Structure formats: C-alpha cells, structure tokens
Amino acid sequence: MSQQPTIEDVQNLVRQGDLAAAEGVCAQILQVQPNDHLAWAWVGMLHLVQQRLVEAEQPLRRAIELFPHDARYWHNLCLSLRGQSRIVDAEVAARNALRLFDSDEHWTSLGNCLYELQQWEPARKAYEQAVARNPNDADSWRNLGGAEQALGRLDLAQPALERSLTLAPSDVRTQLRYAMLHVQRGNIEQGVQFARAILDQMPDLVQAWLLLGNAERLRDNLPAAEVAYREAVSRAPRDHDSRFNLGLVLLQRAQFCETEAWMRQLLAENANDPDAWTVLGGAMHAQARMGEAIAAYRRAVEVRPYHSAHSKLLVALHYDPAHAPEQVLAEHRAWDATYAKPLAPVKPPVAQPMSAGRKLRIGFITMDFSGGPSGFLGLRGLESLDKSQCRVVCYSDRVAEDEYTARFRAAADLWHVSMGLSDEELAEQVRRDEIDVLIDMGGHVGRRLMVFARRPAPYQATWLGYTGTTGMEAMDGLIADRFHVRPGEESWYSETVLRMPHDYICYGAPTGVAPVEPLPALSAGQVTFGCFNNPAKYSPLILDAWSSILRRVPRSRLLLKYGGLNQPDAQRWLSGEFSRRGVAAERIVFEGWTLNLDVMKRYGVVDLALDSQPYSGGLTTCEALWMGVPVVCCPGRGFATRHSTSHMTNAGYGQFVAADVESYVDLAVQWAGRLEELAALRAGMREQVSKSALCDGPEFGRNFLTLLQQAWEAKNAE
Numbered sequence: 001m002s003q004q005p006t007i008e009d010v011q012n013l014v015r016q017g018d019l020a021a022a023e024g025v026c027a028q029i030l031q032v033q034p035n036d037h038l039a040w041a042w043v044g045m046l047h048l049v050q051q052r053l054v055e056a057e058q059p060l061r062r063a064i065e066l067f068p069h070d071a072r073y074w075h076n077l078c079l080s081l082r083g084q085s086r087i088v089d090a091e092v093a094a095r096n097a098l099r100l101f102d103s104d105e106h107w108t109s110l111g112n113c114l115y116e117l118q119q120w121e122p123a124r125k126a127y128e129q130a131v132a133r134n135p136n137d138a139d140s141w142r143n144l145g146g147a148e149q150a151l152g153r154l155d156l157a158q159p160a161l162e163r164s165l166t167l168a169p170s171d172v173r174t175q176l177r178y179a180m181l182h183v184q185r186g187n188i189e190q191g192v193q194f195a196r197a198i199l200d201q202m203p204d205l206v207q208a209w210l211l212l213g214n215a216e217r218l219r220d221n222l223p224a225a226e227v228a229y230r231e232a233v234s235r236a237p238r239d240h241d242s243r244f245n246l247g248l249v250l251l252q253r254a255q256f257c258e259t260e261a262w263m264r265q266l267l268a269e270n271a272n273d274p275d276a277w278t279v280l281g282g283a284m285h286a287q288a289r290m291g292e293a294i295a296a297y298r299r300a301v302e303v304r305p306y307h308s309a310h311s312k313l314l315v316a317l318h319y320d321p322a323h324a325p326e327q328v329l330a331e332h333r334a335w336d337a338t339y340a341k342p343l344a345p346v347k348p349p350v351a352q353p354m355s356a357g358r359k360l361r362i363g364f365i366t367m368d369f370s371g372g373p374s375g376f377l378g379l380r381g382l383e384s385l386d387k388s389q390c391r392v393v394c395y396s397d398r399v400a401e402d403e404y405t406a407r408f409r410a411a412a413d414l415w416h417v418s419m420g421l422s423d424e425e426l427a428e429q430v431r432r433d434e435i436d437v438l439i440d441m442g443g444h445v446g447r448r449l450m451v452f453a454r455r456p457a458p459y460q461a462t463w464l465g466y467t468g469t470t471g472m473e474a475m476d477g478l479i480a481d482r483f484h485v486r487p488g489e490e491s492w493y494s495e496t497v498l499r500m501p502h503d504y505i506c507y508g509a510p511t512g513v514a515p516v517e518p519l520p521a522l523s524a525g526q527v528t529f530g531c532f533n534n535p536a537k538y539s540p541l542i543l544d545a546w547s548s549i550l551r552r553v554p555r556s557r558l559l560l561k562y563g564g565l566n567q568p569d570a571q572r573w574l575s576g577e578f579s580r581r582g583v584a585a586e587r588i589v590f591e592g593w594t595l596n597l598d599v600m601k602r603y604g605v606v607d608l609a610l611d612s613q614p615y616s617g618g619l620t621t622c623e624a625l626w627m628g629v630p631v632v633c634c635p636g637r638g639f640a641t642r643h644s645t646s647h648m649t650n651a652g653y654g655q656f657v658a659a660d661v662e663s664y665v666d667l668a669v670q671w672a673g674r675l676e677e678l679a680a681l682r683a684g685m686r687e688q689v690s691k692s693a694l695c696d697g698p699e700f701g702r703n704f705l706t707l708l709q710q711a712w713e714a715k716n717a718e
Helices: 007-016 019-032 037-049 053-066 071-083 087-100 104-116 120-133 138-150 154-167 172-184 188-201 206-218 222-235 240-252 256-269 274-286 290-303 307-317 325-343 373-377 379-383 403-411 423-432 449-453 540-552 568-580 596-605 619-626 643-650 661-672 675-691 697-717
Strands: 360-366 390-396 414-417 437-440 459-462 477-481 496-500 528-531 557-561 588-591 608-610
Touching: 007 019, 007 037, 019 037, 037 053, 037 071, 053 071, 071 087, 071 104, 087 104, 104 120, 104 138, 120 138, 138 154, 138 172, 154 172, 172 188, 172 206, 188 206, 206 222, 206 240, 222 240, 240 256, 240 274, 256 274, 256 568, 274 290, 274 307, 290 307, 307 325, 307 449, 325 449, 360 697, 373 379, 373 403, 373 619, 379 403, 379 697, 390 403, 390 423, 423 449, 437 449, 437 697, 459 697, 477 697, 496 697, 528 540, 528 596, 540 557, 540 568, 540 608, 540 661, 557 596, 568 588, 596 619, 608 619, 608 661, 619 643, 619 675
Parallel strands: 360 390, 360 437, 390 414, 437 459, 459 477, 477 496, 528 557, 528 608, 557 588
Antiparallel strands: none
C-alpha cells in the first residue's frame, strides 16, 4: 500500500517547479483529509502563482474558514481579490492579514488596495509603515512616492522615488514615476529625456509613450504629443489611457470629429467613464452642438462630481441661449457650494491698512502669461501700472514661454512658476508673499479656482480670463465695465461688480502685423463678410441672422475661419445649416487654423466682420479693428454677449453696434451698400483705434490701479 502524500511532498514538487504535480498531491491529501486547511491554502497559492486568480479564491476562503488565524491565507486572498479588481473586498483581507501579523508585506498590500481606491492619504500612511519595517524594499518606496504624487506633495515624492531607484536602478516602473515627477514639477525637458531613454530600451512600453505624450502636451508641442499617443495606441489598441489621451490632444488640435469617435468608442465599453464624457462634451462644444455638450458634461459630473469637470459644464452654459443669466448664476453658486465653500479657512486673512509709503501688493494667477488672450488683452495694462504705488507678483501656471511671457516677467516685481504646485502649496505661497489683492485670470476656464477657495489673500477678484461670475463667495470682485455689466444687472453676479470707466481690457497688437489692405469689395465686385470666432459660438440664432444677411446682399459670401473648420465633417454640417436656411453652400468659405499673424492678414479679404451670439468675440473683434474691418454686433443678456459692444464703442465705432439681432441684420445689410464710406473708415481705422481708449495703456493702468485701491479701501472699511 502506497504511503499517504503529505504537505512536504507538495513543497518538494514546488521547489522542483512541477506545479501541476503539486496540485495533484494536494487533491490526494484533500480526498483523505477534506478539512486540511494547509492543503486548501496550497491549492489557492498554486493557482495564484499561475495567475488563475478566480480559481484561487475559493480554496483560500475554505482554508480561512477552517483556520482563520493564519495571516498568509488572508494575504493570498487579498492578492486573488485584487487581481479580480474587487478592491474593497481585497482591502478587508489585507486588514485581516495585518491584524494577525504586523509585517512590511502586509502593510504594502493594504497600501496597494488603498491606492487603487484612490484613498491617497491612508495609502501613504500604509507605505510609510512598510518602509519603516523594511527600508530596503524598493517597491514600497516607489509606491510611497506614488502616493505622495497623487496627494500633490511632489517635494516628498522625490526622495521616496530616488530611494527606490537607488535600491533598484533598472526598475522601469520607478523610472516612469520619476520621469512623471519631473513633468509634474515643470521640468518638462528632463521628463522628455527620461521618457525617451526608457523608450530606447523598451520601445513597446505603452506607459512611456503616454508619459512622453503628456510631457509634450504640457510644453504645447501638440503635434509631438499626438505622435506619441498614436504610438501608444498602435501598441495597445484597446488600452483606455492611450485612446483617451489621443482623443484629448486631438480636441486641443481642433480635430474634434476624430475626438468624438474615440470618446464614443470608450463610452461604448464603459458608459460610466466620467473622463470620456467630459472630453466628448468638449468635442460637442467645439461643434456648436451645445445641447449635447451640456448633456455630456452633466453626465460626467453625475458619474464623478469633480470641480474641473463641473467647471467645463459652467463654461458651456455661456454658449447656450437657453440659459438666462439668473440660471447661469444659480449653477455657478451650486458649484461653489459643492467644491469651494468647504475649503474656506476658519479665519480668513485680515486686510491690513495701507501705511504711509506702503505699496499695494497685487498678485495675478493664470496659465496664460503668453501670446494668447492675456498677452494681447492684459499685458499692456500690467506694463502700465505705476510701480511707485503697487508691487506686482505673477504666478505662472504653465511651462512653455514666449516673447509675451518675457514681457510679463519684466512687468512683475516677483515671478513664480506655479506649475507643479498643489492648490494648497500655491495658496501658501500667496500667503508668504503677503498679497493684498489676488486676481484670478482664468475663472472656470483656468485651473486655479481652488486656490481662491482657500482665500489666501484678503481681497480677491476675477478679471479677463472668464466671461462673468465665478459664483464663489471667496471671490470679492468682478472687474468689468459699463457695457459688460450694465447698471441694474449686478444681481446676476455673486461678486461685487468693479467697473472700469472705459473697457475692461486694453488691446496691444502683436508686432509684425501686415498693413491694412484696401476694401476688397471695390475690386472684387462682391461683399465678403467674415467671422473668425470659435464655431462653438455659432448658435441657431446667429446662423439665422447670417443667412438672412446673405440672402439680402446679392452675390455676397461669408468667410468662416477657425481651427477645425478645415475638417470635411465640420464643413458638411455648417453647409447643411446654411442650405436649410436658403443659402447655397458655395457662398460659405471655410478656413482652418493658422498662426496668429496669418489669421490677422486674412482680414485683408474681409469687408465687414459679423459678430456671434450668445457669445461675442473678444480678441477677434480687437484684431478685426486693427486690420481695418469693423464688426457688426449687438449686445445680449449677460457678460459673454457684450465683448464686441464694449470694444467697438471704446474704439470709437459705436455706429456698428445694433440694439438687437433684427437690427443687427439690417445694419450689416446697410453697411454692405455703403462701400465708399466703408473704404474711408477702413483707411483710417488702425490709427484711430491705436489712439482710442481700447488701446490706451497708461490710462488703463491708472484706472485699473485706482479701481483696486478703491476696492481695497472699501474692504478695510467693512
């Protein structure tokens, strides 16, 4: 009679690498001793090491049922459950293992579960316990660094990751995290170098391609980012992050039709993917499909309430004529109550009286200290501030710099690169700088409202980057003018309205702009209308108006120019909209993205610009005026509808501002028949605009500083 097999036989077979035979021996043992918990545990472990994770669970649970006091059983069950993505159950198993035996391995398992549940602070504490018990465990140091990264504590993440690399210098996972850390801290070039070095060794590593794409995107090298993401997709066609990031960069490159296709693919696989819903909303927004955009954004917020995704919903409301200012304010206040108010300090900073000789300390926060709207509409004013009366501190939230960034730097007394700082870290920097007046230049389009929610400065105001209220109790002032917020409309804004005496911006044209061309209609024999605004601003109301103008002005055409309008799908959609309104497709000319100076040069073929509603053109209106092209416009209800009204009036061309949309159509038709007068205006427009309140930097600087000083004094008087 053969001898009954034992657990020792199982162990010997495992040492020999014969796992199938070891499993067979376990089965023989259990036939004779069905309650042998050690044999059940070995069956589970054998399944585990062969990655048969589902099969491992029941033998391990049977072992625990028979003997619940062995920490190894609970630990292996945790591994099985984590492998099945049942993280909550895995956490319970990890805690039971730890209760039975305090070890670095069990602390690491608990940390891994908490990390996957995005419970960053408890995960960090678990990893700290692990490295305290085993300071030579490279994996735990890497995971500790990852938790610190997730918490935004990059200064603490760095030594943890460097310790891990010292222990395991060839570990690619740690190398990737370390490269990502450099990207997060704004050391983009180093991050790119690390990513490329990893790819030189492992060209098929998808995570490295994603990291490279993220780094290139952060330094505004969108073509290179797209190449990296497409490489990732080619190597892992079903990988979520690869497809998502490709869709995201395509949206940034105005390839919104392809973005839509990628996001719909992801949502077909997971209808509760909040990130895909958010980016799909962006693609719908770019195509002026505002109902679909708002629905997508709302779905994203329902699935995962998060301040930045919710902000995108608020931005979209300004483009939808169905949302009145009162509704827009209510939605912004709801955002504030959910995300910002809970961050308010118990003791907000107290405004300090201005002593003799003390300068007002003004801080500006934006990710747009560059040749974008902030550069063309805000820089001239900042450069004109009287430094004998104020001290300017700039917090730049981007890595890429250009000639306008250099000018902003020169205009500032103190310059901080805030890229890579958490909101709390940036708020603390503002406190250290003892800022009196902190100005938000991004609003819900930016990414730093959570800094203002923490109220690091006694007085806080929003200006330029957003089209109206932030909805925040922590935001004291909204810098506007009498055109953007007319008397009696203050109740539409949660902030106190601070009105500049002229325009709320100051336009500074870029250098190298082409000269103004003669009126093209005089030689072409036809009138060319133009709109270079974002197609997201093409509401049904304005498409109706444009179609009416084109029908009433024979042989006229409309030039639409913006990023993405070179896409066939976008052209087909817009051509169809005009065709349904009785305008032949050949009368609509489409052009896509070009460099800013090239965009401005194209006004040389435009006789008369047409503004959009319910979101009016801001920078585009200033650029049209500089190129000698007046903009026919009309104000609507709310801040976003009034940009052109303010800019045209302050430039001295109020005769192109209509009272309403019906008058807007009549005005455009009338001016299309006054070509000689239009040509004369065109010839002298740049000179007049340059001397107008729209471009008067010194006057703007004086008025801006006076406005802030008055707001500060009012705050002190409370």
